[in-house]
Amino acid sequence: MRQVMDRQLIHGFLEQHELQHTFPNALQERIRLYHFEKGETICTEGEQLNQMYFLVKGKLKIYTVSTEGRSRLLRFKNPLDIVGDVEYLKKNLVFNTVEAVTEGDLMGISYEDITRLAYDHPPFLQFLLEEVTHKFYTESNASTLNHLNSVETRLASYFLSTATTEKSTLFYQEMKTTNLKDIADLIGTSYRHLNRVIKQMCEEGIIEKKSKRIYIKDHDLLRERAHGNIYE
Amino acid sequence: MRQVMDRQLIHGFLEQHELQHTFPNALQERIRLYHFEKGETICTEGEQLNQMYFLVKGKLKIYTVSTEGRSRLLRFKNPLDIVGDVEYLKKNLVFNTVEAVTEGDLMGISYEDITRLAYDHPPFLQFLLEEVTHKFYTESNASTLNHLNSVETRLASYFLSTATTEKSTLFYQEMKTTNLKDIADLIGTSYRHLNRVIKQMCEEGIIEKKSKRIYIKDHDLLRERAHGNIYE
DNA sequence: GTGTTTTTGGGACATATGTCCTTTTGATGA
DNA sequence: TCATCAAAAGGACATATGTCCCAAAAACAC
Secondary structure: OEEEOOHHHHHHHHHHOOOOOOOOHHHHOOOEEEEEOOOOEEEOOOOOOOEEEEEEEOOEEEEEEOOOOOEEEEEEEOOOOEEOHHHHHHOOOOOOEEEEOOOEEEEEEEHHHHHHHOOOOHHHHHHHHHHHHHHHHHHHHHHHHHHHOOHHHHHHHHHHHHEEEEOOEEEEOHHHOOOHHHHHHHHOOOHHHHHHHHHHHHHOOOEEEEOOEEEEOOHHHHHHHOOOOOOO | OEEEOOHHHHHHHHHHOOOOOOOOHHHHOOOEEEEEOOOOEEEOOOOOOOEEEEEEEOOEEEEEEOOOOOEEEEEEEOOOOEEOHHHHHHOOOOOOEEEEOOOEEEEEEEHHHHHHHOOOOHHHHHHHHHHHHHHHHHHHHHHHHHHHOOHHHHHHHHHHHHEEEEOOEEEEOHHHOOOHHHHHHHHOOOHHHHHHHHHHHHHOOOEEEEOOEEEEOOHHHHHHHOOOOOOO
């Protein structure tokens, strides 16, 4: 991850994401822009973090690995998600490893600057509050879904949540930046079992694998298998 | 749940929990105090909520039930936890059912009053932000723990997190206000399997059941079984 | 194009765990 | 004290799911 010396670009991102009112002026002048490449580790579990990062371009994944070598993929991050917010608020080391799925850009603000210049600024606090609340909501939703449902239901739900429309056909596009291992780690199953469930769904005509993509063939049946749940 | 007309008591709770600065004065005069009895449902999943409740006395449990009848116990709430904060911020109906484990008291503040009188008040925003962040942290921690570990590890971790010291013996006291069904719903297993794991741990000399309590007999072995995890 | 590494796919086997049901124990109310 | 209900305990059986391993296909680097 390298710093990009480009004040114009920073202001461009602030405008693009409508953050001029969220960040007090004094804070805006202290923002740093960083560029990352695909596969780079942004920060590692257990590490000390001194900045809060606002993702303005690209995609990240958040994961953790247990001592036994099992992995959990907590979520993906898209703009305008934040890295290091909870670590700032809980005054803790990094909780989970953050890795780049694509190349992209982050705006960094030091924790000191945030405390001095923004922690009394209602628009910033409101922004942070809404961000953490959303994160909590999605975590809680996913957690409950995982808790109460089988892998099949979770997978169906996952497909529904990431489906996009191309022409008149729904398909699941994350395959381009997500491999099956990541999906297994996200919905909480082994790679092997995921394969089984995917195979079964193909045989039942619910989905179809073609050209590195998974197409939804029977949307109603998929929704039925999801039991009304959607990962969010 | 019935309202208690006692301004003195409200101010007593504000002092006890050091909230005088968190809540702007105008807001403090609009706080309502409610009393609840053990077993009462404070609010139900899917219901419309108009107030944010601050728990000042007693204990609550938060749970949800799937369409198939499976239950998940998300967490317990103690003073000064909040009910209705995420619903306020996400502008949504109640996500999970809240039920009283003991009798107690709640201070209620209408969403309108919060928006008018406190959503620009930095101390209140900071308080809310720290509360939601903590909630997110514990949810994420529990979720990862559940994801990556067996029921045995989760149960061991649970015992460690609720253990208290009496004399020189560590024991697990939540049994008094928590039944085995709740524990099963919390760590994400069936009641039957929980019984098996508890029985096994008793046979191995890790814990001992006596007088409606579970005593930790071998703290080191328990910590080993928890794999260094603690529910929080 | 070739060689290497990574991702996908699937067989075989084991077991952690859930469902269903029954019995026992303990708590509660009259 | 007795009757009823709820919580705890446990048997029997089934299966969802994980581990381990190997083969095939795809991606990547030179």
